[in-house]
Amino acid sequence: MAPVSIHPKHFLSDKVEHFTESVIREMTRQAMQHRAINLAQGFPDFPAPAEIKQAAQDAIAADVNQYAITWGAKNLRNAIARQMQEWQGIQVDPEKEIVVCCGSTEAMIASLLAVCNKGDEVVVFEPFYENYGPDSILSGAKPRFVSLRPPHTPEAEWTFDEHELRDAFQPNTKAIILNTPNNPTGKVFNRKELELIRDLCVEYNVLAITDEIYEHILYDGAQHISIARLDGMRERTITINGLSKSYSVTGWRVGWAVAPPAITNAIRKVHDFLTVGAPAPLQEAGAAALSLPASYYRDLAERYRTRRDRLIPALEKAGFHCYRPRGAYYVMTDITAFGANNDVEFASYLVKEIGIACVPGSSFYKHPKDGSQQVRFAFCKKPETLDEAARRLEKLRQK
Ligand SMILES: Cc1ncc(COP(=O)(O)O)c(C=O)c1O
Numbered sequence: 001m002a003p004v005s006i007h008p009k010h011f012l013s014d015k016v017e018h019f020t021e022s023v024i025r026e027m028t029r030q031a032m033q034h035r036a037i038n039l040a041q042g043f044p045d046f047p048a049p050a051e052i053k054q055a056a057q058d059a060i061a062a063d064v065n066q067y068a069i070t071w072g073a074k075n076l077r078n079a080i081a082r083q084m085q086e087w088q089g090i091q092v093d094p095e096k097e098i099v100v101c102c103g104s105t106e107a108m109i110a111s112l113l114a115v116c117n118k119g120d121e122v123v124v125f126e127p128f129y130e131n132y133g134p135d136s137i138l139s140g141a142k143p144r145f146v147s148l149r150p151p152h153t154p155e156a157e158w159t160f161d162e163h164e165l166r167d168a169f170q171p172n173t174k175a176i177i178l179n180t181p182n183n184p185t186g187k188v189f190n191r192k193e194l195e196l197i198r199d200l201c202v203e204y205n206v207l208a209i210t211d212e213i214y215e216h217i218l219y220d221g222a223q224h225i226s227i228a229r230l231d232g233m234r235e236r237t238i239t240i241n242g243l244s245k246s247y248s249v250t251g252w253r254v255g256w257a258v259a260p261p262a263i264t265n266a267i268r269k270v271h272d273f274l275t276v277g278a279p280a281p282l283q284e285a286g287a288a289a290l291s292l293p294a295s296y297y298r299d300l301a302e303r304y305r306t307r308r309d310r311l312i313p314a315l316e317k318a319g320f321h322c323y324r325p326r327g328a329y330y331v332m333t334d335i336t337a338f339g340a341n342n343d344v345e346f347a348s349y350l351v352k353e354i355g356i357a358c359v360p361g362s363s364f365y366k367h368p369k370d371g372s373q374q375v376r377f378a379f380c381k382k383p384e385t386l387d388e389a390a391r392r393l394e395k396l397r398q399k
């Protein structure tokens with residue numbers, strides 16, 4: 001048969017036209033290629049706690065090696081419910097209100113697939129964690145962005161305009177995605193802001209889908225408040241969380257969604273056909289992780305605070321303007337002082353010539369120009385990794 005010429009896009013879905021590959025994961029590939037220090041992707045370069053690694057090994061040795069119940073191992077669901085009660089005072093039925101997924105990444109997209117119809121809109125604060133746009137599009141919805149504005153003083157917080165947020169709520173708004181503590185800004189939404197979001201969700205009958213994966217990583221006395229805790233929100237909130245960040249196990253791929261029973265049922269159906277279930281032995285280890293004492297979380301936050309306070313002065317000395325995070329483990333910076341054409345060119349220079357990978361700011365915005373003078377650094381790294389980064393940043397200062 002004569003060879004047929006097939007247009008490269010012939011077999012592809014239109015949906016994938018509307019977003020690009022992850023810039024963050026691409027920066028990790030570049031970091032490896034150039035032997036650069038990877039301050040791009042948010043994964044720790046230090047070990048996970050010994051007791052939870054042991055729990056994973058014990059589970060495998062005990063032959064917990066077959067499919068877990070599709071919506072999550074009972075021990076882990078019980079531990080999640082217990083923790084939500086202890087930390088946020090939210091009562092959760094582990095039999096009816098939890099879906100364990102392959103990371104909070106799957107929990108987010110399974111949730112959106114479970115609730116969105118074609119033509120729905122989803123409100124997303126910008127700059128945003130880069131998955132939210134593609135997740136909305138893949139689930140048939142259209143993201144509508146609301147700006148978070150950077151602070152003018154080191155003590156101030158990223159803020160949003162109440163009117164802009166109100167304008168984003170439309171008759172076809174299905175959900176608002178909230179991420180607190182926030183990646184990439186480090187913002188921790190306060191009670192007043194959450195109450196405003198709550199009022200709009202109730203007025204427009206909208207769901208809140210809240211990604212709380214950094215809930216235990218807080219600085220300077222910041223307090224994490226789950227929006228599900230506010231009056232009127234329990235029945236309209238999907239709370240997403242996971243093991244990755246609190247226990248330094250980003251490769252385990254265990255996360256979850258907590259929602260009222262009818263929504264949970266829908267998410268369970270989507271999840272079942274997407275992945276069947278999250279890794280069974282690692283779910284058992286997750287139950288052990290969630291049973292660690294309160295001191296574990298205090299130490300975790302304190303260790304991240306020292307890392308933040310190590311990286312920021314080195315960045316500032318090199319010429320970056322840093323927005324000091326109150327939570328999560330990233331620092332968003334302004335690069336205007338370097339006179340670069342744009343963030344992508346600057347990030348490429350930094351990885352090739354200075355040996356440090358960061359994430360170009362444009363990957364956190366719908367319009368690349370909005371992030372063209374920003375880059376983000378992750379500081380979830382060993383002190384010696386950050387010291388070496390500081391040494392390399394000296395080179396930047398001298399150029
Ligand atoms: C805000 C946010 N949500 C979710 C994730 C991914 O979490 P998981 O490893 O549970 O899929 C990340 C990872 O960087 C993140 O920053």
